[in-house]
Amino acid sequence: MALRNGVSFLRLLTLRQSARLLTTHTRPELQNGGKLAEFPGAKAPYVTEMRFLDETSYDPIPIYRVLDNSGEVIDRNEEPNIDNDSLVNIYKTMAQLSQMDKILYESQRQGRISFYMTNYGEEGVQVGSAAALQPQDLVFAQYREVGVILYRGMTVTELVNQCYGNHEDPGKGRAMPVHYGSKQHNIVSISSPLATQMPQAVGAAYAFKRQANNDRIVICYFGEGAASEGDAFAALNFAATLDAPVVFLCRNNGYAISTPSSEQYRGDGIAARGPALGITTLRVDGTDTLAVYNAVKKARAFALENNKPVLVEAMNYRVGHHSTSDDSTAYRSVEEIEKWTKDESPIQKLKLYLERKGLWSDEEDKAWLKESRDNVVKTMQDAEKKQKPHWKEMLEEVYHDMPPRLQKQMQQMEQHLKKYKEHYPLNQYQSD
Amino acid sequence: MSGLVTNGSVLLTRFVSRFNGCTKRLSSHFTYFPDNGKPVEGETTKMNMMQAINNALDITLKTDDSAVLFGEDVAFGGVFRCALGLQDKYGKERVFNTPLCEQGIAGFGIGLATAGATAIAEIQFADYIFPAFDQLVNEAAKARYRSASQFECGALTVRAPCGAVGHGGLYHSQSPEAFFSHAPGLKVVVPRGPISAKGLLLSCIRERDPCVFLEPKILYRSATEEVPDVDYTIPLGKAQVLREGDAATLVGWGTQVHVLLEVAEMAGTNLGLACDVIDLQSILPWDEETVCNSVKKTGRALIAHEAPLTSGFGAELAATIQEECFLHLEAPVARVAGWDTPFPHVFEPFYLPDKWRCYQALVDLVRY
Ligand SMILES: Cc1ncc(C[n+]2csc(CCOP(=O)(O)OP(=O)(O)O)c2C)c(N)n1
Ligand SMILES: [Mg+2]
Numbered sequence: 001m002a003l004r005n006g007v008s009f010l011r012l013l014t015l016r017q018s019a020r021l022l023t024t025h026t027r028p029e030l031q032n033g034g035k036l037a038e039f040p041g042a043k044a045p046y047v048t049e050m051r052f053l054d055e056t057s058y059d060p061i062p063i064y065r066v067l068d069n070s071g072e073v074i075d076r077n078e079e080p081n082i083d084n085d086s087l088v089n090i091y092k093t094m095a096q097l098s099q100m101d102k103i104l105y106e107s108q109r110q111g112r113i114s115f116y117m118t119n120y121g122e123e124g125v126q127v128g129s130a131a132a133l134q135p136q137d138l139v140f141a142q143y144r145e146v147g148v149i150l151y152r153g154m155t156v157t158e159l160v161n162q163c164y165g166n167h168e169d170p171g172k173g174r175a176m177p178v179h180y181g182s183k184q185h186n187i188v189s190i191s192s193p194l195a196t197q198m199p200q201a202v203g204a205a206y207a208f209k210r211q212a213n214n215d216r217i218v219i220c221y222f223g224e225g226a227a228s229e230g231d232a233f234a235a236l237n238f239a240a241t242l243d244a245p246v247v248f249l250c251r252n253n254g255y256a257i258s259t260p261s262s263e264q265y266r267g268d269g270i271a272a273r274g275p276a277l278g279i280t281t282l283r284v285d286g287t288d289t290l291a292v293y294n295a296v297k298k299a300r301a302f303a304l305e306n307n308k309p310v311l312v313e314a315m316n317y318r319v320g321h322h323s324t325s326d327d328s329t330a331y332r333s334v335e336e337i338e339k340w341t342k343d344e345s346p347i348q349k350l351k352l353y354l355e356r357k358g359l360w361s362d363e364e365d366k367a368w369l370k371e372s373r374d375n376v377v378k379t380m381q382d383a384e385k386k387q388k389p390h391w392k393e394m395l396e397e398v399y400h401d402m403p404p405r406l407q408k409q410m411q412q413m414e415q416h417l418k419k420y421k422e423h424y425p426l427n428q429y430q431s432d
Numbered sequence: 433m434s435g436l437v438t439n440g441s442v443l444l445t446r447f448v449s450r451f452n453g454c455t456k457r458l459s460s461h462f463t464y465f466p467d468n469g470k471p472v473e474g475e476t477t478k479m480n481m482m483q484a485i486n487n488a489l490d491i492t493l494k495t496d497d498s499a500v501l502f503g504e505d506v507a508f509g510g511v512f513r514c515a516l517g518l519q520d521k522y523g524k525e526r527v528f529n530t531p532l533c534e535q536g537i538a539g540f541g542i543g544l545a546t547a548g549a550t551a552i553a554e555i556q557f558a559d560y561i562f563p564a565f566d567q568l569v570n571e572a573a574k575a576r577y578r579s580a581s582q583f584e585c586g587a588l589t590v591r592a593p594c595g596a597v598g599h600g601g602l603y604h605s606q607s608p609e610a611f612f613s614h615a616p617g618l619k620v621v622v623p624r625g626p627i628s629a630k631g632l633l634l635s636c637i638r639e640r641d642p643c644v645f646l647e648p649k650i651l652y653r654s655a656t657e658e659v660p661d662v663d664y665t666i667p668l669g670k671a672q673v674l675r676e677g678d679a680a681t682l683v684g685w686g687t688q689v690h691v692l693l694e695v696a697e698m699a700g701t702n703l704g705l706a707c708d709v710i711d712l713q714s715i716l717p718w719d720e721e722t723v724c725n726s727v728k729k730t731g732r733a734l735i736a737h738e739a740p741l742t743s744g745f746g747a748e749l750a751a752t753i754q755e756e757c758f759l760h761l762e763a764p765v766a767r768v769a770g771w772d773t774p775f776p777h778v779f780e781p782f783y784l785p786d787k788w789r790c791y792q793a794l795v796d797l798v799r800y
Contacts, residue, residue: 173778174602194560
């Protein structure tokens with residue numbers, strides 16, 4: 001965010017220096033003896049030169065990276081200290097995710113599940129960030145963060161059951177596919193309306209802050225599209241003013257369905273909003289799993305230590321269609337997609353890195369991909385055989401205790417089903 | 433119009449066509465009854481509801497220079513393709529994407545209308561209209577009243593796809609008409625098919641009050657009719673009587689009209705009874721006269737809607753019917769609706785006020 005050419009002061013906000021570095025070059029046109037004005041709303045110097053700022057007044061916020069495209073560490077000092085097992089686990093989770101996406105996407109095409117969304121191209125942001133968190137941290141996700149969910153320990157079986165909405169779905173078949181959630185793994189159940197999770201994440205972080213010996217932060221994932229919602233601004237501003245230990249992780253993948261980021265915002269992306277609101281901010285290469293890991297690890301430590309928010313903008317590309325309801329060739333070129341699949345695949349980059357370190361090989365890769373695929377296919381076959389929850393689950397848990405009116409409605413439906421059972425797919429659902 | 437149909441590689445077409453797939457597995461939720469009558473004479477073209485809406489938007493952009501069309505993903509046609517081809521035809525200044533922000537879309541539309549433009553805003557799903565609730569309920573609805581007609585935003589129309597599709601779950605299925613029916617100053621309209629969609633949408637766009645136009649998205653592709661080519665409107669605030677009889681009055685709107693038309697057929701076949709079937713079309717203001725005249729004739733009323741029972745718009749109809757038709761009623765007014773729960777994904781077949789639930793309610797009503 002350095003102000004370009006000859007501007008009066010320079011603010012550096014980096015994670016390394018948690019304190020702000022304010023360099024006030026004493027410039028002749030500073031009035032009032034350089035003394036800052038003391039308006040309640042701004043402490044700033046007076047000047048006599050009228051200068052409007054615009055998006056070219058600032059240098060673009062740089063993109064932090066650790067690996068180059070061939071999986072080589074660019075600056076040895078930045079190589080994270082991750083033990084070998086964890087490194088392999090990160091990679092395996094990313095590869096597993098990609099295989100799961102392929103099969104479940106296809107299964108939607110075959111009419112086995114009603115809907116699906118893939119994570120292609122964003123595996124690195126998801127798993128790299130998840131690896132930098134602690135199990136006790138609370139996750140508020142958007143929907144394209146399945147790598148986070150897998151890494152935190154939800155099993156492929158649980159996820160597939162959710163997509164099928166069978167009786168083993170922890171969400172009891174009530175939500176559309178990919179709306180996962182797990183109390184056990186500290187993942188708040190995903191809700192479709194965009195950005196609603198963001199102010200909620202801040203409130204949760206505030207509650208953590210007030211707990212004795214707090215060792216938890218909140219991480220809040222959101223897309224660059226969702227960042228246009230009013231809730232997104234509310235969340236950032238609340239987090240800043242109420243000093244909440246929350247890490248905002250924006251997945252900037254270039255698109256919100258068909259809308260390119262160039263029609264979503266002007267200025268320097270989502271990261272630029274951080275310093276403007278007084279939030280410590282970093283932009284990172286989202287295709288570089290290690291860079292994301294470093295970023296989130298530091299961000300987490302900073303948030304916890306200072307009880308302050310951090311904004312991380314991870315730059316990447318949505319390689320897949322928005323969802324099974326979308327065909328992205330209607331609004332972007334195949335060449336554009338290819339560019340990002342070929343050179344910028346996070347999975348490929350991390351694989352090359354692991355190979356350089358002698359931690360992974362092509363044979364191991366082949367075996368793991370096959371194991372991952374077999375696992376998903378087997379799980380799907382099982383999930384398909386499982387019945388959906390009892391229809392009465394439809395009316396449960398609307399309230400803590402079922403109100404009489406809802407009890408009456410349940411009785412009405414029960415009566416109705418006695419008489420008209422042949423017209424309802426009761427055999428697909430559990431029964432009394 | 434043929435260009436519209438051939439582009440099959442499009443967003444959410446499958447959202448809807450998958451439903452058709454689902455009907456094979458699940459029991460079918462409704463059968464579409466095309467309109468036989470024509471609102472105007474002249475040439476017609478076979479259109480589905482998406483194409484009829486596209487046609488109404490096209491007519492508006494062609495005939496009204498001030499008109500603009502906008503919303504999330506509208507530039508490439510919108511996720512349901514209702515704006516398909518219109519940016520190519522009318523340019524990026526008139527048909528465009530907005531940032532992803534429903535409160536922004538509604539407020540921007542109010543501003544456009546305040547300054548003399550015709551504003552047609554698309555909210556991607558009715559389930560996502562709630563961030564815009566403040567702008568619509570506190571601003572659009574009250575602009576004329578609070579300024580004593582110095583300002584108004586009647587040239588605003590907000591379109592949003594609503595209703596069940598077979599697999600939409602909590603947030604791609606809702607029917608929020610009742611929320612907006614509680615905001616004096618707004619007009620709320622729901623079409624039942626291509627012919628009614630074109631005429632009602634053109635009315636909304638030209639109406640001097642801000643309108644919320646809720647489009648049952650299951651009908652976009654599954655409902656096809658011969659739609660008049662000319663520019664025509666269907667009056668707001670007026671219901672349509674689609675079938676006539678003396679046994680009972682069945683009232684619905686949107687997709688539910690088709691459920692009730694089938695129930696009326698079942699009553700004819702199984703019970704030898706003929707019913708009035710009324711498509712309310714306009715939720716706010718609604719056609720008290722047509723509904724009450726029918727109930728005075730039949731003495732029995734059944735109202736059905738997808739939205740939850742409690743405080744659904746059926747409650748308003750029932751209250752007015754008992755007030756206006758009390759001495760004519762042979763039975764309490766019956767309501768069949770979604771249960772008082774969020775809209776559930778895998779339980780949709782049990783949630784909806786389907787033909788069996790409506791039929792049984794009708795049997796109870798006539799045997800009361
Ligand atoms: C309030 C709201 N408005 C609209 C939608 C429909 N919708 C679902 S995803 C999406 C695009 C989101 O884009 P982005 O936040 O960039 O996430 P990405 O899909 O790129 O991961 C839209 C418009 C929604 N779910 N919620
Ligand atoms: Mg995006």
